[in-house]
Amino acid sequence: MVFSSLIFLYAFLPLSMLLYFVVPEIRVKNLVLLMFSLLFYAWGEPVYIFLMLFSILVNYLLGRLMEDEPAKKKHTLVFAVFINLLTLGFFKYYGFAVSGINALFRLQLPVRELPLPIGISFYTFQALSYLIDLYRGKYRAQKNLLSFALYISMYFQLIAGPIVRYKEVERQLTERRLSAENLGKGLARFVLGLGKKVLIANVLGALFDRVSGMGGTLTTASAWLGIAAYTLQIYFDFSAYSDMAIGLGKACGFDFPENFNQPYLSKSVTEFWRRWHISLGSWFREYVYIPLGGNRVKPWRHVLNILIVWALTGLWHGADISFVLWGLYYALLLIFEKYVLKKPLPGPLKYIYTLLAVMLGWALFSAGNLTEGLRMLSSMCGFAPGGLADTEALYLLRSYGAWLLAGTVLVLPLGMKLRDRLLSKSRFALAAASLVILLLSTAFLVTENYNPFLYFRF
Amino acid sequence: MSSKLVRKSVESRKRKNLARPGKKPGFHAVYGVLFLLVLFAVFFLHIGSPDRDYSVTEKRALEALPTLSFNSLRDGSFMEDAEEYSAEQFPGRDLLMRLRTGFSYVLGMRESNGVYRGRSGQLAERFDEPDPELFEKTAAAVKNFAARHPSSQTSFLLAPTVGAVAPELLPKDAVNADENAYIDHFFDSIRGAAAPIDVRSAFLKAKASGTALYYRTDHHWTTDGAYAAYLEASSVMNFPARSFSRAVVSDDFRGSLAAKSGFYAGAADSIAVYTDTDESLKLLLKNEETGETRASLYYGSALDSADPYELFFGGNYPMLTIESTADSDRTLLVIKDSYANSFLPFLAGSYRKITVIDPRYYSRTVDNLFVLENYDDILFLYNAGTLAKDSSLYKVLE
Numbered sequence: 001m002v003f004s005s006l007i008f009l010y011a012f013l014p015l016s017m018l019l020y021f022v023v024p025e026i027r028v029k030n031l032v033l034l035m036f037s038l039l040f041y042a043w044g045e046p047v048y049i050f051l052m053l054f055s056i057l058v059n060y061l062l063g064r065l066m067e068d069e070p071a072k073k074k075h076t077l078v079f080a081v082f083i084n085l086l087t088l089g090f091f092k093y094y095g096f097a098v099s100g101i102n103a104l105f106r107l108q109l110p111v112r113e114l115p116l117p118i119g120i121s122f123y124t125f126q127a128l129s130y131l132i133d134l135y136r137g138k139y140r141a142q143k144n145l146l147s148f149a150l151y152i153s154m155y156f157q158l159i160a161g162p163i164v165r166y167k168e169v170e171r172q173l174t175e176r177r178l179s180a181e182n183l184g185k186g187l188a189r190f191v192l193g194l195g196k197k198v199l200i201a202n203v204l205g206a207l208f209d210r211v212s213g214m215g216g217t218l219t220t221a222s223a224w225l226g227i228a229a230y231t232l233q234i235y236f237d238f239s240a241y242s243d244m245a246i247g248l249g250k251a252c253g254f255d256f257p258e259n260f261n262q263p264y265l266s267k268s269v270t271e272f273w274r275r276w277h278i279s280l281g282s283w284f285r286e287y288v289y290i291p292l293g294g295n296r297v298k299p300w301r302h303v304l305n306i307l308i309v310w311a312l313t314g315l316w317h318g319a320d321i322s323f324v325l326w327g328l329y330y331a332l333l334l335i336f337e338k339y340v341l342k343k344p345l346p347g348p349l350k351y352i353y354t355l356l357a358v359m360l361g362w363a364l365f366s367a368g369n370l371t372e373g374l375r376m377l378s379s380m381c382g383f384a385p386g387g388l389a390d391t392e393a394l395y396l397l398r399s400y401g402a403w404l405l406a407g408t409v410l411v412l413p414l415g416m417k418l419r420d421r422l423l424s425k426s427r428f429a430l431a432a433a434s435l436v437i438l439l440l441s442t443a444f445l446v447t448e449n450y451n452p453f454l455y456f457r458f
Numbered sequence: 459m460s461s462k463l464v465r466k467s468v469e470s471r472k473r474k475n476l477a478r479p480g481k482k483p484g485f486h487a488v489y490g491v492l493f494l495l496v497l498f499a500v501f502f503l504h505i506g507s508p509d510r511d512y513s514v515t516e517k518r519a520l521e522a523l524p525t526l527s528f529n530s531l532r533d534g535s536f537m538e539d540a541e542e543y544s545a546e547q548f549p550g551r552d553l554l555m556r557l558r559t560g561f562s563y564v565l566g567m568r569e570s571n572g573v574y575r576g577r578s579g580q581l582a583e584r585f586d587e588p589d590p591e592l593f594e595k596t597a598a599a600v601k602n603f604a605a606r607h608p609s610s611q612t613s614f615l616l617a618p619t620v621g622a623v624a625p626e627l628l629p630k631d632a633v634n635a636d637e638n639a640y641i642d643h644f645f646d647s648i649r650g651a652a653a654p655i656d657v658r659s660a661f662l663k664a665k666a667s668g669t670a671l672y673y674r675t676d677h678h679w680t681t682d683g684a685y686a687a688y689l690e691a692s693s694v695m696n697f698p699a700r701s702f703s704r705a706v707v708s709d710d711f712r713g714s715l716a717a718k719s720g721f722y723a724g725a726a727d728s729i730a731v732y733t734d735t736d737e738s739l740k741l742l743l744k745n746e747e748t749g750e751t752r753a754s755l756y757y758g759s760a761l762d763s764a765d766p767y768e769l770f771f772g773g774n775y776p777m778l779t780i781e782s783t784a785d786s787d788r789t790l791l792v793i794k795d796s797y798a799n800s801f802l803p804f805l806a807g808s809y810r811k812i813t814v815i816d817p818r819y820y821s822r823t824v825d826n827l828f829v830l831e832n833y834d835d836i837l838f839l840y841n842a843g844t845l846a847k848d849s850s851l852y853k854v855l856e
Contacts, residue, residue: 006545010544014498044537180483183487187490392631392633395631395633430489440557442548446558
């Protein structure tokens with residue numbers, strides 16, 4: 001199930017909230033939440049739900065084992081990392097790896113494409129963070145299977161993040177603030193996220209899809225329009241999922257970490273990645289980059305560390321060479337900024353450079369494969385099959401200009417101010433905005449069949 | 459409202475709040491509860507409102523409540539059907555659709571569900587680049603069919619849609635494949651086997667004199683458009699044009715494009731009917747599907763129904779026959795789409811018998827009809843928008 005669906009909005013959400021608040025004790029509330037989370041996941045993955053349950057059970061037992069057998073702690077951790085990465089690798093990278101081996105050694109091994117279990121990258125990373133920090137002695141193992149299952153499968157962040165680390169919610173699993181006040185604040189955050197996703201991201205996504213579907217008629221102007229649309233779409237889509245997850249969590253008494261912090265206002269690519277999908281960046285920093293030595297090593301080793309971390313980050317986003325290259329592209333930019341640039345560019349140049357770098361990255365990323373990505377990039381550079389511009393680009397600009405403009409205004413500081421005002425001060429504006437967003441989102445969901453889930457490759 | 463740790467149990471928290479008289483719940487508390495109430499209200503409205511089998515405005519069957527089974531759960535089809543069901547049976551769906559297109563229109567969007575909303579409220583279906591393979595199949599099938607029946611005179615009326623005749627009514631810079639090139643290409647491909655009836659220059663003339671050839675809210679030509687095409691057909695097919703009297707029978711027609719797109723702004727269309735001035739002409743319409751016979755080609759009751767265009771022949775059927783007391787011994791076979799529905803009444807007085815086949819609903823082979831009788835004339839009548847996407851014509855001609 002996804003948040004931006006009528007069944008979620010008008011059946012799952014009210015029923016789960018009602019039941020959650022009606023039952024008395026925290027343990028029962030946890031049980032209710034777990035049941036709804038499993039239903040939420042099974043709705044989209046009726047078969048792979050068993051894979052997730054298996055993952056929960058195995059990681060729970062490994063956690064217990066680690067604590068009960070401190071002498072073999074290290075072996076257990078190595079085994080745990082191995083089994084988690086094996087599962088992830090099998091379901092996500094098997095086809096990619098086999099075709100890679102085929103290409104490398106000119107073999108004809110059969111490539112079996114398994115459908116990727118939704119959210120597997122998110123929940124596997126959560127489980128790994130639990131076990132690694134347990135090994136590091138940051139907390140005791142979770143003895144309650146129900147609590148552990150809830151940590152892994154909580155439907156708020158299950159399929160599109162943020163990646164919540166166990167230490168961030170350990171206490172909240174058994175003690176958390178529940179109040180009607182938080183319910184309201186959480187739902188307000190949720191509805192703003194819903195609007196971002198349905199009223200902005202989906203519409204701009206349709207523009208991007210139209211542009212990327214252009215064959216010989218693609219012009220440079222259309223390519224830029226398409227990538228501008230995608231740049232806004234992925235932010236409004238992804239950050240909206242985080243908004244909705246954080247909002248729903250808050251409504252139920254959880255405090256999840258923020259996942260996006262105005263990334264398009266960054267003054268460098270380094271800063272961009274501190275503001276974009278923060279929970280993924282910090283996961284790689286804490287569990288890969290720093291264990292590799294981080295920057296406290298010789299420069300050549302530091303460069304190597306960056307390359308490793310970013311190749312993996314790229315790969316995390318999808319099993320295709322274009323995602324690895326997309327990751328390495330960022331590695332090069334980061335190395336360039338650390339060793340050549342050293343401090344941000346002057347004036348507005350720093351914003352333009354960062355945004356441009358990010359947009360070119362999205363051109364490669366959004367294609368999902370190398371051929372398409374390069375075609376889009378070369379079209380943006382003036383080598384489009386349809387020439388520089390045509391009336392279609394004008395038509396698209398007229399049709400989608402208002403959304404592009406609205407999206408741009410909302411990523412500026414003004415948009416943030418508006419959001420903060422709505423969420424804290426202007427009460428009646430919030431009530432009115434919520435009703436309008438709910439009504440319009442419903443109108444769009446009822447009749448628009450274009451409602452993509454962008455993270456099916458994560 | 460103050461928040462407390464849950465450990466202290468919800469009950470005690472509630473008691474504590476109740477015990478503090480005069481403490482009003484905060485804004486967000488009220489907001490949260492009201493928000494959930496709104497969601498619940500819609501939930502019960504959805505459950506409580508009766509399901510519709512058919513959408514009157516969209517003219518299509520709607521998803522019914524799916525049935526639960528192990529298999530439909532395992533392969534996820536139950537969930538998909540349930541999502542579709544929730545959207546299609548959503549209370550106020552038609553209004554919500556209009557809200558969405560209206561909102562988008564204000565923001566500059568001139569397109570919805572493949573339909574353009576052009577200047578002066580003209581709606582027009584987008585004409586997509588035709589599939590070359592389908593084009594070849596269809597053209598070859600028509601040519602071979604005509605060659606197999608050399609004793610019949612075959613004509614093809616490929617009607618342009620509004621975008622080809624009045625492109626200035628489309629939104630500025632709207633992207634449309636070249637429909638005129640498609641029509642030219644098609645006529646070139648069948649020339650020699652079937653006589654092309656090209657109505658475009660006649661239409662441009664009629665347009666210049668102010669005739670409304672197309673509905674604004676529907677994808678069909680108006681009866682006036684059909685009449686202009688009839689005059690053109692009479693010269694190619696060699697029958698004298700008859701005289702008719704025109705009467706408007708409805709002036710609040712909202713057609714298929716308004717329904718499909720949700721664009722409702724602007725005035726409704728009117729529907730005109732042409733009656734043969736020869737009052738002695740008698741007709742017998744037989745629906746070979748239902749067996750129903752009647753003395754008129756019109757279904758006046760349809761004017762008050764969901765689809766007033768069913769005024770003509772009551773809709774589209776696999777096979778109809780029209781017999782008349784016309785002073786003619788010629789027979790005609792028409793293979794057509796719905797553009798023919800308002801066109802055929804003009805022909806009724808010129809042929810003793812007309813057999814009408816709609817390949818989209820006809821599952822047999824048209825050649826078999828020739829076992830029983832021969833036709834003096836064969837007329838194909840399609841609009842370019844339908845023919846470019848139609849994969850049923852070449853199948854019935856095989």
